[in-house]
Amino acid sequence: MMSSRTKQYGTIAVGALLSLMTDVAGAAWELNLQSPVTPIAMEILELHNLIMLVCLVIFVVVFGVMFYSVYAHRKSKGYQAAQFHDSTAMEIVWTIIPFVILIGMAIPSTATLINMEDTTESDLTVKITGYQWKWRYDYLDHDVTFFSTLSTPRSQIENTEPKGEHYLLEVDKPIVLPTNKKIRFLITANDVLHAWWVPKLGVKKDAIPGYINESWAYIEEAGIYRGQCAELCGKDHGFMPIVVEAVSEQEFDTWVSAQQNVQVAAAGEADRTWTMDELLERGKEVYGQCMACHGATGEGVPGAFPAIAGSAIATGPVDGHLDLVMNGKPGTTMQAFKEQLSDADIAAVITYQRNSFGNSTGDMVQPPQVKALR
Amino acid sequence: MAYADTAHHDDHHHGPPAGFMRWVTTTNHKDIGTMYLIFSLVMFFVGGLMAIVIRAELFQPGLQVVDPHFFNQMTTLHALVMIFGAVMPGFVGFANWQIPMMIGAPDMALPRLNNWSFWILPFAFTLLLGSLFVPGGGPSAGWTLYAPLSVQGGMSVDMTILSIHMLGISSVLGAINIVVTILNMRAPGMGLMKLPLFVWTWLITAYLLIAVMPVLAGVVTMLLTDRHFGTAFFDPAGGGDPVLFQHVFWFFGHPEVYILILPAFGVISQIIPTFSRKPLFGYTSMVLAVAAIAFLSFIVWAHHMFTVGMPLAGELFFMYATMLIAVPTGVKVFNWVSTMWRGSMTFETPMLFAVSVVFLFTIGGLSGLMLAIVPADFQYHDTYFVVAHFHYVLFSGSIMAMMGATYYWLPKWAGYMYDEKLGKIHFWLTAIFFNITFFPQHFLGLAGMPRRIPDYALQFTEFNVVSSLGAFGLGLSQLLFAYIVVKTIRGGEKATDTVWDGAEGLEWTLPSPPPYHTFATPPQIR
Numbered sequence: 001m002m003s004s005r006t007k008q009y010g011t012i013a014v015g016a017l018l019s020l021m022t023d024v025a026g027a028a029w030e031l032n033l034q035s036p037v038t039p040i041a042m043e044i045l046e047l048h049n050l051i052m053l054v055c056l057v058i059f060v061v062v063f064g065v066m067f068y069s070v071y072a073h074r075k076s077k078g079y080q081a082a083q084f085h086d087s088t089a090m091e092i093v094w095t096i097i098p099f100v101i102l103i104g105m106a107i108p109s110t111a112t113l114i115n116m117e118d119t120t121e122s123d124l125t126v127k128i129t130g131y132q133w134k135w136r137y138d139y140l141d142h143d144v145t146f147f148s149t150l151s152t153p154r155s156q157i158e159n160t161e162p163k164g165e166h167y168l169l170e171v172d173k174p175i176v177l178p179t180n181k182k183i184r185f186l187i188t189a190n191d192v193l194h195a196w197w198v199p200k201l202g203v204k205k206d207a208i209p210g211y212i213n214e215s216w217a218y219i220e221e222a223g224i225y226r227g228q229c230a231e232l233c234g235k236d237h238g239f240m241p242i243v244v245e246a247v248s249e250q251e252f253d254t255w256v257s258a259q260q261n262v263q264v265a266a267a268g269e270a271d272r273t274w275t276m277d278e279l280l281e282r283g284k285e286v287y288g289q290c291m292a293c294h295g296a297t298g299e300g301v302p303g304a305f306p307a308i309a310g311s312a313i314a315t316g317p318v319d320g321h322l323d324l325v326m327n328g329k330p331g332t333t334m335q336a337f338k339e340q341l342s343d344a345d346i347a348a349v350i351t352y353q354r355n356s357f358g359n360s361t362g363d364m365v366q367p368p369q370v371k372a373l374r
Numbered sequence: 375m376a377y378a379d380t381a382h383h384d385d386h387h388h389g390p391p392a393g394f395m396r397w398v399t400t401t402n403h404k405d406i407g408t409m410y411l412i413f414s415l416v417m418f419f420v421g422g423l424m425a426i427v428i429r430a431e432l433f434q435p436g437l438q439v440v441d442p443h444f445f446n447q448m449t450t451l452h453a454l455v456m457i458f459g460a461v462m463p464g465f466v467g468f469a470n471w472q473i474p475m476m477i478g479a480p481d482m483a484l485p486r487l488n489n490w491s492f493w494i495l496p497f498a499f500t501l502l503l504g505s506l507f508v509p510g511g512g513p514s515a516g517w518t519l520y521a522p523l524s525v526q527g528g529m530s531v532d533m534t535i536l537s538i539h540m541l542g543i544s545s546v547l548g549a550i551n552i553v554v555t556i557l558n559m560r561a562p563g564m565g566l567m568k569l570p571l572f573v574w575t576w577l578i579t580a581y582l583l584i585a586v587m588p589v590l591a592g593v594v595t596m597l598l599t600d601r602h603f604g605t606a607f608f609d610p611a612g613g614g615d616p617v618l619f620q621h622v623f624w625f626f627g628h629p630e631v632y633i634l635i636l637p638a639f640g641v642i643s644q645i646i647p648t649f650s651r652k653p654l655f656g657y658t659s660m661v662l663a664v665a666a667i668a669f670l671s672f673i674v675w676a677h678h679m680f681t682v683g684m685p686l687a688g689e690l691f692f693m694y695a696t697m698l699i700a701v702p703t704g705v706k707v708f709n710w711v712s713t714m715w716r717g718s719m720t721f722e723t724p725m726l727f728a729v730s731v732v733f734l735f736t737i738g739g740l741s742g743l744m745l746a747i748v749p750a751d752f753q754y755h756d757t758y759f760v761v762a763h764f765h766y767v768l769f770s771g772s773i774m775a776m777m778g779a780t781y782y783w784l785p786k787w788a789g790y791m792y793d794e795k796l797g798k799i800h801f802w803l804t805a806i807f808f809n810i811t812f813f814p815q816h817f818l819g820l821a822g823m824p825r826r827i828p829d830y831a832l833q834f835t836e837f838n839v840v841s842s843l844g845a846f847g848l849g850l851s852q853l854l855f856a857y858i859v860v861k862t863i864r865g866g867e868k869a870t871d872t873v874w875d876g877a878e879g880l881e882w883t884l885p886s887p888p889p890y891h892t893f894a895t896p897p898q899i900r
Contacts, residue, residue, distance in 0.1 A: 028832075028833035028834075028835075029836055030817060031820070031821075032817075032820055032821075033820050043749065044749050048744070048750045048753070051743070051744050051750065052744065055740040055743065055744065058740070059736065059737070062707065062711060062736070063736070065715070066729075069711070069714045069717075069719075070714070070721075070729065073650075073714065073715065073719055074718070075718040075719060075720045076720070079716075079717075079718050080718055081716065081717045081718035083652065084655075084716075085652070085653040085656070085657070086655070086656060087655075087712075090712070091656055091659045091705065094704060094705060094708045095704075095705060099701055102698070102700060102701070105697065105743075105747065106693070106694060106697060109693065109747045109749055109750075110690060110693075113686065113689060113693075113748050113749050114686065116749055116752070117686045117689075156436070157437055157829060159437070159438065163436065163832060165832070166831070167435060167831055167832050168435075168830065168831045192522045192526065193520055193522070193523065193616060195755075195756060197756075199753060202752065202753065204752045206679075206681045208616050208617060209522065209611075209616060210616065211610075211616075211617070213682075213683035214683070227822070228822075228827075230681075230756040230757070232515070232516045232520070232523065234446070234514075234515075235442045235443045235514075236442060237442075237446075237824075237826060237827060238442065238824075238826075238827030238828050238830070239442075239829070301441075301443060302509065302510075303509025303510030303528060304443060304509075304528060331601075
């Protein structure tokens with residue numbers, strides 16, 4: 001029998017060993033699903049743990065028998081082979097037992113699934129649209145709209161700078177959601193397939209052009225929850241994360257009105273005339289969205305994504321350039337940016353492209369020109 | 375009778391013609407089998423090299439080795455090459471060598487067709503791999519070629535589509551040949567319920583191929599017309615439906631995974647009785663289980679797409695149907711274990727591979743059962759958990775079964791024994807490195823790492839390092855396999871006719887190596 005003191009030392013030793021393994025190495029040897037913050041994610045975790053356990057027990061029993069046989073029934077031990085080769089009774093037994101186990105698994109799975117698919121009686125609806133390679137969030141009840149893109153700098157991805165704590169899982173504008181509300185998501189896509197996945201919410205749904213899929217979450221804890229696009233969507237599939245910021249209802253309301261003010265202010269920008277420097281400065285910022293395909297210096301990827309530097313479009317007539325950026329090119333990755341960018345942004349980015357990377361047309365595009373083409 | 379006499383008269387030359395033309399013009403099942411197997415081994419290394427590129431990029435967070443566009447080409451081509459270049463032709467190679475010798479037939483039923491089915495392959499793969507060198511690079515939409523992403527790709531997608539058409543023709547012709555051979559060319563007395571299990575699994579596999587390869591051809595043709603001829607099957611702007619692509623693709627795709635694994639079940643069912651020195655347990659139930667699995671494979675396709683937003687009833691149907699597959703699969707595993715039970719076992723290399731296939735495949739089978747549970751699948755889908763799952767069934771199922779089959783039958787074909795010591799070293803290196811590579815991927819998937827990404831968040835670093843190191847070891851170990859095979863063909867200790875102590879079946883009644891033409895006179899089956 002172990003004395004209480006030995007037990008205590010044992011506990012301390014195990015605890016020290018565990019903390020050594022995690023702290024010293026700074027390692028994240030995560031073995032299971034992320035800790036849930038919604039009732040659905042909790043149900044999924046419990047279901048996962050249950051079936052995992054059942055599978056493990058079956059595995060140990062079956063292979064316990066097999067390895068005993070491997071150990072005991074060897075020719076080298078002089079074991080003589082029996083010659084039986086059939087048993088209808090056994091066959092029936094090991095058909096029925098798995099069947100019963102499966103029914104045992106199917107019942108809780110069905111219950112959880114029915115719950116997951118019930119998107120009725122929601123308090124708030126957010127429409128989520130996947131683009132190559134960013135997410136757009138429309139708060140249908142509040143008239144708030146914005147895009148959310150990766151904010152990890154290229155220098156970290158290209159290993160010229162140390163990587164931050166949330167490397168590849170950080171965005172410029174997170175989707176902000178209230179806690180303790182049933183939030184319904186309407187999920188769709190603008191170009192190719194994407195999938196909106198936040199593990200801690202237990203939500204993963206494909207974003208499909210022409211479809212509006214539904215899902216829901218009831219977040220019980222305030223916090224920041226990170227996820228990623230889960231369906232291959234082209235070159236930067238690995239670089240379109242999702243960040244959810246769950247806040248209290250009051251904070252959410254404050255955030256909503258701030259967003260509404262920002263949108264009003266942005267609308268005013270379209271009516272004034274901009275200087276070249278202003279256009280170039282804003283254009284450089286907006287160009288971040290073009291960079292994924294066309295490259296940091298407009299060089300493109302030969303054969304896959306055209307160059308901007310010295311291209312016929314960016315050095316030819318302004319109208320052609322405006323048309324391509326605003327309306328996109330169907331059947332390619334080039335999207336219709338008039339749905340994504342403001343008049344000022346489009347004017348700025350076109351001006352920037354026509355006067356950078358060795359292009360020097362001297363052209364300036366003003367926001368009202370863009371507005372006129374809408 | 376008269377026909378048989380003439381045939382024999384014309385057949386006085388007992389060896390093949392010499393030189394390169396022998397291989398181009400051959401209609402001999404053994405020659406064609408050899409070509410299929412060499413082709414499969416070459417493709418195994420080509421696809422393996424692509425896997426090494428993938429694992430090298432994923433060794434550390436950040437982009438070091440390749441850019442994301444090329445990374446996507448590697449994941450796409452690794453899968454296409456391994457499935458259509460390594461596993462399928464590999465098993466057809468074993469079928470060509472073994473089926474006539476196991477059923478007491480002189481050759482395949484349609485020898486010229488046999489030649490043609492093989493010779494389509496090098497051209498199809500020249501087209502597929504050549505796509506890497508066209509402007510814009512190779513196909514990058516994943517091996518599933520999901521629309522609309524595949525509609526965006528460059529001319530490499532068209533080359534892939536045409537290559538798939540050629541591969542489909544090759545597979546269907548090969549499958550027809552196998553069905554006709556098994557149904558018509560059995561030696562007198564060889565009833566269907568006396569067929570060796572390897573032949574049974576191939577008969578059912580061949581029917582699956584005939585049923586679903588045209589479906590794949592159909593869906594990629596629709597993709598081709600969407601790309602170039604203005605149709606809108608998969609384009610919602612023209613009234614089409616992107617999800618339609620997935621339904622049709624997986625109607626092919628799910629039977630396809632059984633095309634890849636059923637012949638492996640056949641191989642295991644040959645090897646385990648031999649080295650247990652005991653007949654296969656539950657022969658009839660084994661045949662019925664394979665047939666049941668083949669039937670179920672047609673009604674579970676949508677479990678690959680639970681997150682597309684199906685109606686609840688659809689999700690429930692596909693969940694229950696998928697779970698049901700565990701029953702016949704369980705029967706097979708229990709029968710293998712019962713065959714071993716109270717046998718008199720020895721553990722030469724083929725047996726080591728067979729036992730580890732039963733053990734490791736079951737891990738993949740159980741994770742498959744977990745994936746069938748829809749609510750849980752919402753977390754697993756499109757993560758590394760899935761990657762781990764299908765490598766447990768495809769690598770430690772299909773490919774390790776083919777390695778076992780090579781050690782099992784190569785002495786018969788070559789007339790020489792392989793080096794048992796090297797064989798065992800190869801087995802242990804493969805089994806250990808395989809697990810180091812793929813077991814950690816279960817954890818990566820559960821922790822939230824999506825598949826098909828070239829770079830990842832920092833919390834996934836540790837297991838990726840382990841997995842990459844395992845992959846490098848796994849790749850290097852296979853060079854040993856190639857060395858052992860070549861060494862065995864070139865010489866060594868002479869193999870006896872029965873080769874193995876407990877071997878049963880017609881192929882073991884022939885000399886080692888068997889003459890160029892065997893069973894010109896059908897054997898008598900007791």
